[in-house]
Amino acid sequence: MKMKQIADILQISPADKLKLSALTDRIHNLTANTKEVTTGTCFVAIKGANFDGHTAIKEVFENGAVLAVVDSASTVTLPTEYTDRIIAVHNTHKSLAQLATIFYHNPSADLSMIGVTGTNGKTTVTHLISEIMSDNNQPTGIIGTMYNKIGDTKISTINTTPDANTLNQTLNEMRNQNMTGCAMEVSSIALDQGRTYGVDFNVAVFTNFTEDHLLYHKTMENYFAAKALLFSQLGNGYDVNNIKTAVINTDDSYGNRLIGMTSANIITYGLDESAIVRAKEINISSNGTSFVLSIYGEEYNVNTPLIGMFNVYNTLAAVAACFAMNLAPEQIVNKLSTLHGVEGRFQLVPNDSGITAIVDYAHTPDGLKNVLATINDFAEKRVFCVIGCGGDRDRQKRPLMADVAAQLATNAIFTSDNPRKKDPDAILDDMTNHLPMKSFTRITDRTEAINYALSHALPGDVVLIAGKGHEKYQIIGTTKSYFSDFDVINANFTRKMSLLS
Template identity: 50%
Template sequence: MQASKLINNLKFKKVIPESFEDFSVSLLTQDTREVIGGSIFVAIKGAKADGHKMVQEAVKKGAAMIIAQEKLTEISVPVVYVQNTKKAMAILSSFFYETSSQALRIIGVTGTNGKTTVTHIVEAIFRNLGEKTGLIGTMYRKIDDEILKTKNTTPDIITLQRTLNKMVEKGVSTVAMEVSSIALIQGRVWGIDFDVAVFTNLTQDHLDYHKTMANYEHAKSLLFSQLGNKYTHSGDSKVAVLNIDDPVGERFEADTAAEILTYGIKKEAMIKAGNIEIHSEGTDFDLIVFGEKFHLSVKMVGLFNVYNILAAFAAAYACGVESEDIIGALEKFPGVKGRLQLITSASKVSAIVDYSHTPDGLLNALETINDFAKGKVFCVVGCGGDRDKLKRPKMAKIAVEHSDYPIFTSDNPRSENPQTIIDEMLVGVPEQVEIPTFVNRREAINFAVAMAKPKDIILIAGKGHEDYQIIGDTKHHFDDVEEAKKALYLKEQRD
């Protein structure tokens, strides 16, 4: 695409100089590491770095045009001045990557817990129908069968548009995408044409960023308020899928012009679950869809996973998929790595690895395990550094009240002192209760396994699918599943 044609999509701008030699744009980027000859570099002013200070470096590497919102001097290439470079980047990336989101069916999922599980179930439903699918979220980006690494749950807008464009090229038709609250506030999904938006739930998380729950709720609401504002022919309209059991889900009804599809267990939802039976191998329940009843036996454990299944069912149903086809995929779905992932052993001690890193997530996991545990329940848990400190004593209190043997440890301490994080967790524990604490997460897991007896279950909470531990600025390889398997194997050898 020619530069003049691309920047013509910016309505309010000032180009210095007004006349320049046109060129074919090779790349649009905000990252100087990506710059090649013929690139347009967008100077983004972020929390940690200011792209305006990197313009000279971008030009040296071959950037042929700069998009800026602050005055630049001594620049040898054309500069396009705009009011907001983030908004300009969203507009330019949409057109540079051929408005790819409009060629795809995109299902966005937001909420505190369940996003990863819901998107994986949605993707499995459409793959089961024979479609090529895409997935964007916490664990990776997936284009049909190709797995790409990701830095954030929701990538920056250029990476996102680039990924969607590649999906179109590869013949993908449906994309399931996690949409984080921070991404919504930062405009990372501006210009993305969502067809269905799903709300799972809202509980405490990310208050280090949002400061208040009201701000956090507002961030989530943006997915629904930005969900189209026009009505088209039947079958093409946008749909908001809302958990009606959560009061926030009810409030989001007023935030969107889209058609509403509700799901729940407690209230009279359009799609509902009843007669729920949870056991160690999975969950059985009745699914009621606008009054029509189906019985499901799924391999996923827990009440919160029933909510996840209802959310995914509703998303597919909103896209016109028949109930029987959705149910067929649901009953085959094996679950998601690091989400209540069961690890058994010959010693009859079991471990469960779960991504429960919020108070609500930890409570859900422990309540689920307590429903089927035949022995004692251990809980190895920590809290992340440089993140919401208010949840630390709350998670500690939940671990003490809902497990027989709580053990506190590290979970990505980042720049904080891990012992300080543990001490802040201990504030939520009664003085008379003694908690084993281990700064070294491996030692905590080994201790729990050594203490456990046959039929006991060890919940290793917080990291789930992650295969790293962030200490300072360094990522060290660390996988809870690997560590649990090693510890259980050594226990078998000793016993």
């Protein structure tokens, strides 16, 4: 990347433009991470929650950086010996996105980009879209909570939506690996922080909207405003070669609000008769779900192994998105019967005990309510629910989660999730202080809680272990240790079978 390209795309002062014109270096690396600085790096200083990149300017130059982009509002004293190689911008988050787009040659423009936002369902919807599109000879990568996926390769991630530089780097790799598209989870925090600036989305999908992330957003309106950015940022122009489509769940009242916030084409989905993509005559069992799918009034019989009403909505969202990407209804419907579930999303744990054990990521009141409602539709006997709440997260959500479990499960068992730096018992107090003692069981240790539920369950009962889903860790204090709900359940069943044999 040339200095002139930087001068052309960033909004900087005439003095900083002169600085760039005097530099002859080429940029060979772009990063906001001090640990990734090498010779020829352009370093973008970002003030994060735990570290301020502005405090490391001298260090990055000593390690080979040739240019630093800083925030004009930063109060950190910068080293004077590098003044001729430091330029200031109004927003370094946006500048990182702008520079990454140039550095990686605008990869999103060469991919069919499908962004999925909403409180619940993002992971399942992106996986379903990828599976349907890939099965129709349009290999589609995934960026999301569980991992980034390029072809058959899964790459571990830290955030649901990565920073702008990592995002463009990943999209560039997808392009290099001959992916034709990307199904991407887009979080509200990422939208608020501008991590997706510059990504040329073709389709934006809205799943639903319920309470979450209020520790960050403070209010529901702020939270919704962040979600809405995905749709307002689809653009205002109309290019026949780059049609934009918003796919919106209009059974959700917030979805109806989104319709007026985008100039893009709109495909609605839901159960209401007015939806363009609609499900009716729904039948849910412990083996799967069947329904009649209507697309613009044309009807198709659907049988899917995915279980639950929430998965009907997830399927409709994926169908509408793939339809927006110009797949024929028949191409989409033919794949629905062989869709695979997502790890940690209503995942059944195989066993011969007669107990139905399920691991699910439900970590919001609405998500837990949907999962338990689905279980109650087919449960023969009792329903055990093991659930906790995370530390350093929305405190007001804790009693709401407990209420859902106590109301919809016959046996509610409250335990630890990822307490982080908070006292696990204080979190459990927040969850249970308002509940009658006889309405729940409280076991702080998560392994003990899971084993308690399984030891008390009998054939015909259902045991739901909720909150962590696919996660392979538990964070207690600052220690992150291996932990898997699935493995704990599996080990319990293995011990039982060993004793019986």
